[in-house]
Amino acid sequence: MTKALDDIKIIDFTHVQAGPACTQMLAWFGADVIKVERPGSGDVTRSQLRDIPDVDALYFTQLNGNKRSLTLDTKTAAGKEVLEKLIKVSDVMVENFGPGALDRMGFTWERILELNPKMILASVKGFSDGHHYEDLKVYENVAQCAGGAASTTGFWDGPPTVSAAALGDSNTGMHLAIGILTALRQRDKTGKGQKVACSMQDAVINLCRVKLRDQLRLDRLGYLEEYPQYPHGTFTDVVPRGGNAGGGGQPGWVLKCKGWETDPNAYIYFTIQGHAWGPICDAIGKPEWKTDPLYMTPKARQPHITEIFATIEDWLKDKTKFEAVDILRKFDIPCAPVHSMKEIANDPSLRASGTIVEVDHKARGKYLTVGSPIKFSDMKVEVKPSPLLGEHTDEVLAELGYNSDNIATLHALKAV
Ligand code: CAO
Numbered sequence: 001m002t003k004a005l006d007d008i009k010i011i012d013f014t015h016v017q018a019g020p021a022c023t024q025m026l027a028w029f030g031a032d033v034i035k036v037e038r039p040g041s042g043d044v045t046r047s048q049l050r051d052i053p054d055v056d057a058l059y060f061t062q063l064n065g066n067k068r069s070l071t072l073d074t075k076t077a078a079g080k081e082v083l084e085k086l087i088k089v090s091d092v093m094v095e096n097f098g099p100g101a102l103d104r105m106g107f108t109w110e111r112i113l114e115l116n117p118k119m120i121l122a123s124v125k126g127f128s129d130g131h132h133y134e135d136l137k138v139y140e141n142v143a144q145c146a147g148g149a150a151s152t153t154g155f156w157d158g159p160p161t162v163s164a165a166a167l168g169d170s171n172t173g174m175h176l177a178i179g180i181l182t183a184l185r186q187r188d189k190t191g192k193g194q195k196v197a198c199s200m201q202d203a204v205i206n207l208c209r210v211k212l213r214d215q216l217r218l219d220r221l222g223y224l225e226e227y228p229q230y231p232h233g234t235f236t237d238v239v240p241r242g243g244n245a246g247g248g249g250q251p252g253w254v255l256k257c258k259g260w261e262t263d264p265n266a267y268i269y270f271t272i273q274g275h276a277w278g279p280i281c282d283a284i285g286k287p288e289w290k291t292d293p294l295y296m297t298p299k300a301r302q303p304h305i306t307e308i309f310a311t312i313e314d315w316l317k318d319k320t321k322f323e324a325v326d327i328l329r330k331f332d333i334p335c336a337p338v339h340s341m342k343e344i345a346n347d348p349s350l351r352a353s354g355t356i357v358e359v360d361h362k363a364r365g366k367y368l369t370v371g372s373p374i375k376f377s378d379m380k381v382e383v384k385p386s387p388l389l390g391e392h393t394d395e396v397l398a399e400l401g402y403n404s405d406n407i408a409t410l411h412a413l414k415a416v
Helices: 018-028 077-089 109-115 140-146 170-190 200-207 209-221 274-283 298-316 321-330 341-346 348-353 393-399 404-412
Strands: 009-013 032-037 068-071 092-095 120-125 194-199 252-256 267-271 335-337 356-361 365-370
Touching: 009 018, 009 077, 018 032, 018 092, 018 120, 018 170, 032 077, 068 393, 077 109, 077 404, 092 170, 120 170, 140 200, 170 194, 170 200, 194 200, 200 209, 252 298, 267 298, 267 321, 274 298, 274 321, 321 335, 348 356, 393 404
Parallel strands: 009 032, 009 092, 032 068, 092 120, 120 194
Antiparallel strands: 252 267, 267 335, 356 365
16 A cells, blocks of 8 residues: 655654654655664664663654664764765655754755755754754753743642653654645645754644633733632732643543542543533432532532532542443543553553554564554554664665675774
């Protein structure tokens, strides 16, 4: 079966998470992604947080499936020559080095364009070009703080909190993938390449737009009625941390279920969607609330929303999170169990849909990874294992026209 991107060749000059997440997704969709790595060590995540001695860490395997690995020391003359040849035959180059690293290597945008005017150069940096912090190196949590996510996450009586979800890394990679596909589409029309950039701060801000919405509402009104601080607590002039409150127009909270005393995830998320109020009252055995003026409207409920959640929690105390959701789903109430990662790993529906997949790695054996979250009706995404360091070096060099003697010379020079 043909794949959407099977005519696209990508130089994957990325490392750690933000860049690799982007190129892995494009590789799933059929692009020939050649991961260029430093000889000897490769991407730092190959050896970070190892669970098996001398075997590529899961950090690496989870982010580099479906790629080929070419080792290349791009600081040597011979290595630069190989990279130049590769640039000439590729469509896209993706990089997430620290600011200025590519220029220092000699591959400025002007030089890349000279080698290949159709090239799309896609970059992730911590901050965007021209930003007063543009020189900073950035990791995940730094981006979450810089992008406004941390100041609005957590509980009001605790410090700013980062999310476990990779809002700075993988999220930026996904934004960059959209940028790359857009630039490819534009190139179809103009025949020209271009630079595509997405900063981690900007990608986080893009996910925090509802918090900017709240800042503007707070500026005008002085309060935010869907936050736990309303109406009994106090507001300052900045969006507060709202704990587990629902971020939109419907109140919600994480509620305890049977077994919460010993199981850290025996909880459900429960949402009081306005038009589900009647079914909620029926489900929890409080039909009288449907006609009680103290409970009938969202506005009437808000002042004692905590007491309402406490009543629902009382109803939940003899039900596991799964039993509770099975009851509530019959009433069309938006809710879900709080899943542990162990439950995610073993969820039969996620296995069946290909969101969680098992692949076979040459050194590690079978391992679980996250497959494509995007499903297509006319393209099958096959998730393949990550490559060993330099596994495809000779193969790629041969494709670039090097014969076995040339390849031996490159090895002797330690350029590959
Ligand atoms: N051959 C020779 N040299 C190579 C090479 C290769 N194949 N690949 C990389 N290098 C060199 C680069 O040329 C650079 O050298 P100089 O600094 O001497 O010019 C160096 O390796 C890489 O530098 P770096 O700044 O990218 O790496 P770092 O470990 O110091 O910083 C990071 C890591 C992630 C903080 C930084 O790359 C960064 O800020 N990237 C942009 C933001 C980003 O993507 N962060 C997300 C990471 S995921 O959490």
